[in-house]
Amino acid sequence: MTRISRWLPASTLTVGLVASSLAVIAPAQANLEVDPESDVLIDETTTWRYLDDGTDPANGLPSRTDWTAPEFDDSSWDSAPGSFGALRGEIAELNGGYTPDNLLSQYKDSTNTNKEAFFFRSEFTVDTDELDQDDEVNGAILYDDAAIIYVNGKRVGGFHDEELAFTEEGDDRNLVYGGANASAPRYREFTVPEDLIEDGENTIAVQLHNGRDNSSDLYFELEHLTVETNEPEGPTAMLLQMGADPSERRLSWLTDSGVAESVQIASGAVDTMPENATTIETSVQDDSAHEGKQYAHATLSALTPGTYSYRVGSAEGTWSDIAQFEVHSNDVEHTFTLVGDPQLGSSGNLQSDGAGWQRALDANDQLFPESQYIHSVGDQVETYSGTPDEYLTFIAPQQLRSQPLMATLGNHDYNRSSPQDLFGQHYNLPNLADYDPTEGSYWFIYNDVLHLNISTEFRSDYDAHREFLETTIAQHGDDVSWTMLTFHRPLYSGGNHSVTGTTDGIRDNLGPIINDLDIDVVLTGHDHSYTRSYLIDGEGNQVDPAASEVIVDAEGNVTDQELIADYEGTDSSQRLEDGNYVRVTSDEDETLFVTANSSSGSKFYNLQDVGSYRDGYVPRFRDQQREQNITGVEVTQCTVTTNTVELDGTVVDKVELLRDHTAPVITAGAATVELDGEFDPLAGLEISDDCAVLTTDDVDVDGEIDTSVLGAQTVTYRVADEAGNETEFERVVTVAEAPAEDNDDDNNEDPTPIPTPGEDDDNTQDPNSNDVTDGNNVGGTDGDDSDDANDDDLTDADRVADTDRDGALANTGASIMWVVAIGLAALAIGLVLFLVKRNRLTP
Known part of the structure; x- marks a missing residue:
């Protein structure tokens, strides 16, 4: 599409100002920044004619949309400038901070039943002689619950209108319910095609729909319509991601350069890319769901530990700024950060959600500075169909150019029955499984951890999930210390979704698969509240905490504090005292499930009453304080510690999963002791253990050596670690007579003459x-x-x-x-x- 670029003369326009960053992050209402070169066609001073009496303006007209044509007579409609809406029939502040300037008649006469639709018309003027080839008319709308925009009788954009069940004949064809049913108005951007714009006066029309007959609120505001200069930006929206193994990283980005692009990479932190930088071609560069953009993917391989600098773009077009990332040593000991449901746009205020997401990543820099990557458990964005502004807001933080992000496919990242184009274009996932039509199942290995990631939007063939998991574990499970599984919809959680039929189906089908496999930790989201399960054994049963849990202090010493008390009703669990945490010791067939709360704060769910939970799926620990959470996950040879905190560092829940299946090792050589001498059974004894610090004080000795009796005797040693792994070792001790004293006279036979x-x-x-x-x-x-x-x-x-x-x-x-x-x-x-x-x- 040709974009519109020169600004129209101020004499032909309603003068206004618009934020230059709308394409990335939605601005707060009435808080726009000034672009001195912009020409505004519609702003908050524009007068709208509107119909809110519950009738359909298309009644008696051939087409349902004839009311949007310039020649339609709307002279009998009411008129006013600004925004329009209602909250339970009155002007009041809606969620997201939006207060309508004008009250719409929300309810049908003498009822509390919502009217289905409302209709708006206005005009804007364009001098087409002043438009250059690269000019574009762009707009932004706020709406609740669904909206459709028309210019000169032609549709230019629809928002959450997919389920509006219009009929093509008869009266009241436009009077239907449908939309997002969100808690706050949604912000969306749109572009008016050049061929719809007339020289002089143009008509814009909008129809607004209530989501259901009992929806509490409705809202409409055309925030702006402007002619904008569109110079090529070159590479944007760069996102760094993990590869198939620790030596690989993946990149994705957008570009409007129109030429083939690549990656340049060099060792070390540099401000200027050196001439000997390595060039890596893209694996794909193709048209994107971002209008006027292409998306590009590239894979960086054979990386070794150290710092790298990179940029993307081309010499023919432009290069991005240089960014750096670190490749860490391939050691089992590392930390990553778990984030739950950013779901940007969920609150209805995309700018607010984006700011919350940025706060979470900034807090992560401070709270978990050793974190090597971000692991998201799904619902990165809100809109099922996928919208560019939500994706761009999610990718906007600079941290995501230097710290890899691994995304999980959530239900809001999937268009209900088909993949979102934007999900696959922005997330360059490794080892993507070909059995999954949702395009959300994959795996990767990082620092002695096998990460399995499956899509819980694919629920028609659980046997295919089983085969994928079994095959991948069989091929790679023996090469790692830990196996972790991530998916979006949880089996064990505490919020609204925990008691739904969909969740029951996932538990019944996916649960047995997990129970049969050697999976240590399962990471999930979706329920916008924090939950930790009991240990779940291979039969799907909860393990008695008295046999598996202790509370330890900050130094790792077991305390005499009682285990966390049971919660009641909708209460959160009791948090531990500062510095204390839970140590859970698992057997080989036992699994721990962790469900993350919202990282951005865009949406929280209340905890369910205890009596609502399905038997066997009651959370061990749950928490909801309506505060943003992030979780630092620290991995060692024998432990995985999840430390869930609020952004000020307040600990929600810290749990150390100890999985020690290796017995201690005792070594000691055969010993000889003199007749009637002293024998120390611990002398020369060495104790080692992969997962515990043990000394000879931990050893039990069975048997005694009688040094008054010549000959070989045995003593038995036994030692057990905290996980109950026990070793028994038998040592042979020989009692012998003392050796005869050395006599030089006995050794002087045939001395060799000393030469001169x-x-x-x-x-x-x-x-x-x-x-x-x-x-x-x-x-x-x-x-x-x-x-x-x-x-x-x-x-x-x-x-x-x-x-x-x-x-x-x-x-x-x-x-x-x-x-x-x-x-x-x-x-x-x-x-x-x-x-x-x-x-x-x-x-």
Whole structure:
């Protein structure tokens, strides 16, 4: 579509000002920034004619939309400038901070039943001679619950109007309910096609619909209609993501450059991209659901630990700013951040939701500075069909160019029966499963954790989910320390969704699959409240907390504090004292489920009454304070610790999952003790354990060594770690008589004569040296354990030949050894005297 770019003369327009950043984040009402070059066609001063008497203006006309044509007579309608709406029949502030300027007649006569629809018309003027090829007319609307916009009788945009069941014949064709039924007005942007714009006066018409007959409120405001300059932006909306393994990262971005783009990447943090930067081509670059944009994907592979700088774009077009990211060591010990349901746009005020999302990421920088990536459990945006402004607001934070984000497909990220185009265009997911038509199931490995991610919007074939999970775990589960599963709709939660039929179906079908597999942790969202489950065993039963939980202090010491008290009604659980947390020890077939609360604060659900929960699915811990939450997930060889906090650092729930299936190791060599001597059974004993710090104080010794009795005896050691893994080790101890004292007189048989010093001073090559292979063994017999370096180059044949004299020592070899020894001693004495003379040693 051709975009409209030059601003019209002020004499032809209603002068107004508009925010330059509307395409990214919706501005707050009555808080617009000034763009001095913009020409405003409609703003808050524009007069609208409106019909709110419950009748259909199309009655008696051939087409349902004939009332939108310029020639339609609306002279009998009421008129007023500004916004329109009602809250329970009165002018009052709606959720999101919106208060209508004009009251609409909300209810049918003498009832509390909502009218179905309301109708608005106005005009704007355009001098088409002043429009350049790249100009565009753009608008923004606020509405509750559904709206359709027409210009000169032609539809230019519909918002939450998919379920409006219009008929094509008869009267009252436009009087139907439908829409978002949201708690607050929605903000949406639209573009008027160039070929619909007439020179001079143009007619704009809007029809507004109530979502249902008992909806509490309604609202309409055309925030602005402007002619905007549209210069190419080049690359925007860059998003860094994880790859298939720790050595890979993935990128996605948008562009309107019209040329092929790529990634440039260099090692280190640089401000200017060096000439030797590596260029990586895109894996895809194609038309996007963002009008006038293309989306691009690229994969960065074979990365090693360190800092990298990158940018996207092209020399023919433009390059993005340079950003940096870190590739961390591939160690099991790491932290990532779990975020629940940002769902930007859910409150009806996209700007407010975007600000809340930014606050969450800023808090993450402070609370979990070691976090290596963001893991979202779904519903990144609100609108089922997917809207660019919500996606752009979600991606806007600068942190997401440097810290990878992994997205889960939530029900609001899916268009109810088909994938959102924008989900697949913005999220460049690794190892995407081809069995899932929702395009939301995938896996990746990061630092000794296998992450499985499945779509709970695909519920028609749970056997396919099972095969995907079983196959991936079989192929990769033995190569990692932990296996985590993420999906959106939870099995165990505490809010509104926990008691629905949809949730029951997921529990009944997905629950047994999880129980059968070796999955340690399940991460979910959807219920906009925080929940932690009991440990769930392989039969789907809750594990008794008395057998699996203890409370420990900040140093990890077990306390005598009682376990968390049971909650009642709709109360939250009792939070632990500062610094204390729960340690849960799991067996191999047991799984912990964690459901995250809202990270952006866009929407919260109240906790259900305890009596509403399905038997066996009562939460172990639940919390709802209507405060934004994020969770730091710390992974080590033997523990996964989830630390859920409010943005000021207040701890909601901290739980350490200890999964220790490895028994301690005891090592000790065979021991010998003298007859009637003392024996310490712990001497020489070493204790090690992968998941615990154990010492000899933790060892039980069974048996005693009677040192008054000669011979071999045994002692048994037993040690157990906190997880109950036990090791038994048997040690052999020999009681022996003390060795006889050494007597030099007994060892003086046939002493070898000491050669006279100087016999070999002519430095003649000794035929028995290592450089001569004559078969003579120098310095000892075969089997001699001396460390004589002269043996190093002798072959087995040499050694056999030299001992082929009934074991007699070769006299020539022995004599030469004495000569060498005396010579070396003389050299050493000479060196010492030399150094003393030079004052380098003190005599």
